[in-house]
Amino acid sequence: MTALLQTPLHALHLELGARMVAFAGYEMPVQYPAGVMKEHLHTREAAGLFDVSHMGQVILRGESYEAVALALEALVPVDVAGLKPGRQRYGFFTNDAGGLRDDLMLANRGDHLFLVVNAACKQDDLAHLVAHLKDVTIEPVTDRALLALQGPEAEAVLSALAPEVAAMKFMDVITTTILGAEAWVSRSGYTGEDGFEISVPEAGAEALARALLEDDRVLPVGLGARDSLRLEAGLCLYGHDIDTATSPVEAALTWAIQKVRRSDGARAGGFPGAERILSEIHNGAERRRVGLRPEGRAPMREGTPLYAGETGGDPVGEVTSGAFGPTLGAPMSMGYLPSELAASGTKVWGEVRGKRLPATVADLPFVPARFKR
Amino acid sequence: MKFTEEHEWLRPEDDVIVVGITEHAAEQLGDIVFVELPEVGTEVSKDDECVVIESVKAASDILAPIDGEIVEVNEVLIDNPAKVNDDPMGDAWFFKIKPADASQLDDYMSEAEYKDMIS
Incomplete structure (x- = not known):
């Protein structure tokens, strides 16, 4: 080690x-x-x-911000070129199967693009950038x-x-x-x-x-x-709530794919996995990330299998994050369910220590955000 | 009073044994948010899973330290699990067990031996 x-x-x-x-x-x-x-x-x-x-932390430089942004758009389904100087947005690297390689923050810092990526993914992300970006200088900020x-x-x-x-x-x-x-x-x-x-x-x-x-x-x-x-706050933890096998549509992150990158947009597609992701934006995905409010006080933790009924049947989904919410004053989980069970208010069951306990699909975030818009 | 390697304390009270977890254990577990207690009248064998505790970090089990019958549980903890952090050695006991064989207690540590173990 x-x-x-x-x-x-x-x-x-x-x-x-x-x-x-x-x-x-x-x-x-x-x-x-x-x-x-x-x-x-x-x-x-x-x-x-x-x-x-x-x-x-990574700095990307090239001929201009726009040149760097357009190059990066080949790796992320996000409107990077349209990001104004002094502004940041959330995004993710996708893979050819339409899954998520990592999620990140992108900022237009005037003459360059500044990225903040997950610790566990940063070496892979750098290699990915080096392998795919031409005419862009990639500077890891160490x-x-x-x-x-x-x-x-x-x-x-x-x-x-x-x-x-x-x-x-x-x-x-x-x-x-x-x-x-x-x-x-x-x-x-x-x-x-x-x-x-x-x-x-x-x-x-x-x-x-x-x-x-x-x-x-x-x-x-x-x-x-x-x-x-x-x-x-309903935010995903990479490697738990989202991973290489999860598409952004399944992960309920479609909001982060701006119109200009979707079908009929001026710069539609052109990122890894675009075919699947754009199709899912139109037709929906088979499963979706949801919030869950377990009844009672027992947290349903990561890995808890989810069932459509109180008895019988195979699991229909799984909890990907679960804990007790100190501000919520109750347990809370996120997980994946088939789209037909993903509507808020749907009752499902999670198996905790061999017992099926009821939980209700809930809107995210569990605690309202208080950003300064 | 006796102590187990699993960080439980056992306090004889009349003909039953009161069981809780030590201050050291409560501190290691972190803020406790959920406690599940056995039903009164349950017959347990030594090392049966008896109580489930969930802290902000993870779930843990408390094992029955001896064979016997659960005769009382501390239901206050169900609505107020944080009490385990506040007073683990006192009011926040988990259950009282009527021993099938009180000599099983002899195997456990004294307070001094327990303190040695965790130091």
Whole structure:
């Protein structure tokens, strides 16, 4: 086994009393002394600070932003060329079978395109980019940390260090200076709350984290609460809710495929798996990602088989993420069901410890998003 | 009071044994969000799965530490599972068991031995 990598905030995590675990090849904080429940609730009530430096940051450069964007559109079913300077959007790399290789954030940072990809996929993503993009320089950013500040107080906290962030709207990106270091700030996150993701040079990362934590409104938050927050927000975790065998239509991510890339769009198709994906947009997919609200308090965790009836029959689907929602005050799951069972309000059963327990298909997100539009 | 390697504590009370989990176990499990208790009157054998606990992280089982009959369960935990984190060694006991053979308790650790084990 290879040694685990550490982020620039490793020493700070230990100092803060974090419990560290292996995640995507990194040693990461799963929780701090406050615990998952308090960290989760604090993020929704005030602000939480997350170290997401394990994620992959990549810069793509070429003749112009547009040239790079059009090249990347051969790999993602997203309108990259139409993204305005200073704006970011969600997207994904697809494969030839119409499945998802990874999901990512894409930002138009003026003269270049900036990507943030999943930690576990970043080496594959880089190889994929190198193999397919011509006349594009691919620069993995390996000397910057990535911090996320999330929650209703995030704007007040961060604007004390960088007043200009207060004017940003959801999915805006800017370059600014924070504590003397060049920071690439986006107004986005993975919690359903308003907040920011801040890319800073490694050398300045700890100073920034300490400055943010000095504010009483900010608690450090680990991967445990990051997971329950994103699940309440109905957001997918790559490798669990979506993977190479899942199409974006099955995953209920059709909203991320803009009209210009769909059939009859000006730049329709032209991405891996387009035939299947565009056909599914028209005709529907056989299964769909849904939210599930189990009755009672028992969480239905990842891998729980789902049934159409209380007795008999074969499983019709499976839970891909499940936990107790601290803000929801109840268990919640996401999973896949045949399209005919995917309507909100449909009753299904999940088998937990040999017993079939009822659950109801529910709208996502479980907890309403509070982005600053 | 006796302790098991599974981080349960066993406290004799009249002719029954009260069973809970240790502070160390509660801390390791993290915030507990769900507790499923056995039915009163169930006859259990040592190592039978008796209680299910779900924390924010994962599900865990509590095994019957001895043979016997479940004579009382702590129903407060069903609506308030977080009590296990707040007072694991006191009010947040799980069940009371009437031992079939009280000598089975002799196999378990003293408090000092348990503390040695977790240190």
